[in-house]
Amino acid sequence: MSEKQLKKELGFAVAFSLVVGTTIGSGVFMKPGEVLEYTGGSSMALLAWLLGGVITLASGLTVAEVSAQIPKTGGLYVYMEEAYGKVWGYLSGWVQTVIYGPAIIGALGLYMGSMVTFLFGWEKEWAPWIGIGTVFFMALVNSLGTKYAGWVQTVSTGAKLIPIVLIIVFGLWKGEAPVFGADSGSGAAEFSMGAAILATLFAYDGWILVGSVAGEMKNPSRILPKAIFIGIGLITVVYLLVNAAILHILPAEQIVKLGENAAGAAASVVFGPMGGKLITIGIIVSIFGSLNGKVLTFPRVPFAMAERGQLPGARLLSWVHPAAGTPVIAILLQVTLATLMMLAANPDKLTQISIFIIFIFYSFVFAAVFLLRRRHEGRVRPYSVPLYPWVPLLAIAGSGFVVVSTLIQQPADSLAAIGITLAGLPMYWLLKRRRQTETEQHEQKAS
Numbered sequence: 001m002s003e004k005q006l007k008k009e010l011g012f013a014v015a016f017s018l019v020v021g022t023t024i025g026s027g028v029f030m031k032p033g034e035v036l037e038y039t040g041g042s043s044m045a046l047l048a049w050l051l052g053g054v055i056t057l058a059s060g061l062t063v064a065e066v067s068a069q070i071p072k073t074g075g076l077y078v079y080m081e082e083a084y085g086k087v088w089g090y091l092s093g094w095v096q097t098v099i100y101g102p103a104i105i106g107a108l109g110l111y112m113g114s115m116v117t118f119l120f121g122w123e124k125e126w127a128p129w130i131g132i133g134t135v136f137f138m139a140l141v142n143s144l145g146t147k148y149a150g151w152v153q154t155v156s157t158g159a160k161l162i163p164i165v166l167i168i169v170f171g172l173w174k175g176e177a178p179v180f181g182a183d184s185g186s187g188a189a190e191f192s193m194g195a196a197i198l199a200t201l202f203a204y205d206g207w208i209l210v211g212s213v214a215g216e217m218k219n220p221s222r223i224l225p226k227a228i229f230i231g232i233g234l235i236t237v238v239y240l241l242v243n244a245a246i247l248h249i250l251p252a253e254q255i256v257k258l259g260e261n262a263a264g265a266a267a268s269v270v271f272g273p274m275g276g277k278l279i280t281i282g283i284i285v286s287i288f289g290s291l292n293g294k295v296l297t298f299p300r301v302p303f304a305m306a307e308r309g310q311l312p313g314a315r316l317l318s319w320v321h322p323a324a325g326t327p328v329i330a331i332l333l334q335v336t337l338a339t340l341m342m343l344a345a346n347p348d349k350l351t352q353i354s355i356f357i358i359f360i361f362y363s364f365v366f367a368a369v370f371l372l373r374r375r376h377e378g379r380v381r382p383y384s385v386p387l388y389p390w391v392p393l394l395a396i397a398g399s400g401f402v403v404v405s406t407l408i409q410q411p412a413d414s415l416a417a418i419g420i421t422l423a424g425l426p427m428y429w430l431l432k433r434r435r436q437t438e439t440e441q442h443e444q445k446a447s
Contacts, residue, residue, distance in 0.1 A: 019231030025290030027203025052200030053236030055398030094424035101298035171245025194405020
């Protein structure tokens with residue numbers, strides 16, 4: 001579909017809601033302890049959250065121009081293919097299919113299990129199995145029809161704001177612990193700002209989705225940068241306030257020890273056992289909704305690739321349930337890979353791997369701004385990134401810093417992720433040769 005054929009009906013309210021709704025999820029509750037552990041203190045931890053927001057803002061404004069010039073469905077997969085060719089497009093889809101999607105789903109499932117066991121005081125050994133059960137339950141809901149997944153998403157989107165507002169207001173009001181200058185007691189041997197920013201980027205992830213509807217906005221040159229700037233700016237402020245509130249309630253050292261349960265423990269201090277449980281339930285609902293959104297959207301990537309014959313078992317993966325109208329096999333593939341990852345690694349490691357590998361491809365998309373401007377020189381753009389070339393350069397530098405820092409600090413996991421990515425190349429060439437052979441055989445039979 002060309003840009004002229006797209007109906008330009010979306011306004012600022014929808015664009016703003018997409019930015020906020022797809023970004024705010026579980027990370028703001030799950031990551032404060034990890035960021036504190038990497039930075040060694042509260043002041044640097046808050047700086048990491050701020051820098052994560054700045055990188056995200058520059059990234060969002062940059063991708064907005066790319067998506068406005070490539071107004072097609074498919075997101076990252078299509079951007080890479082249009083800018084760099086079919087091989088790069090395939091690799092981005094391969095990474096989303098075998099690493100990024102399953103790792104994010106697996107991490108959310110494990111966070112879910114951890115919060116449920118914390119709520120009921122169960123043994124931690126139950127957490128992975130609760131997470132796996134939740135993931136497969138969400139797969140069932142999404143397989144039955146998108147209307148059920150949509151209902152879950154609508155309810156959870158409103159519910160996620162309740163614990164955020166309450167923790168900020170009452171935490172800053174009633175807390176007594178120092179917010180700045182608090183030592184985390186993590187005893188980290190070296191400063192790890194790169195790893196800390198990487199952890200915050202899990203909480204900021206989701207912003208790229210708004211760029212995919214640039215071609216359907218009434219006035220993208222005005223609406224898109226405004227929605228991204230205000231939306232990500234608001235999210236950054238909210239994340240800083242949530243962290244400040246938790247630090248104001250609990251000592252930094254305790255937040256590190258509690259990990260993903262820190263927000264729930266802080267709520268119990270402020271609201272008492274019963275109030276704390278209600279806030280924890282709100283956090284669980286938020287994670288549940290975020291998980292639902294991932295199970296709803298991520299399987300669409302392998303489904304789209306399978307329709308092009310770019311994955312083994314393409315006929316199965318592209319199968320749509322005749323009654324429900326959902327890609328059941330593609331959903332099953334994603335949750336099965338997620339389950340294997342849940343059994344092999346902890347949630348923090350899964351988020352690190354997923355954000356590391358996806359930011360490699362994000363870096364290419366950011367650089368595509370320069371490529372597309374040269375390629376389409378003289379063409380009127382529906383939207384141009386502000387402060388060009390500095391904003392795209394900031395996005396590239398920020399993502400490069402995160403990627404290089406992760407490579408240095410976690411070389412084994414990083415190289416493993418890169419290895420799995422490159423393993424997609426033989427698969428691409430094998431499937432391409434098979435399609436060519438089938439085409440030649442078909443032509444010979446026809447002649």
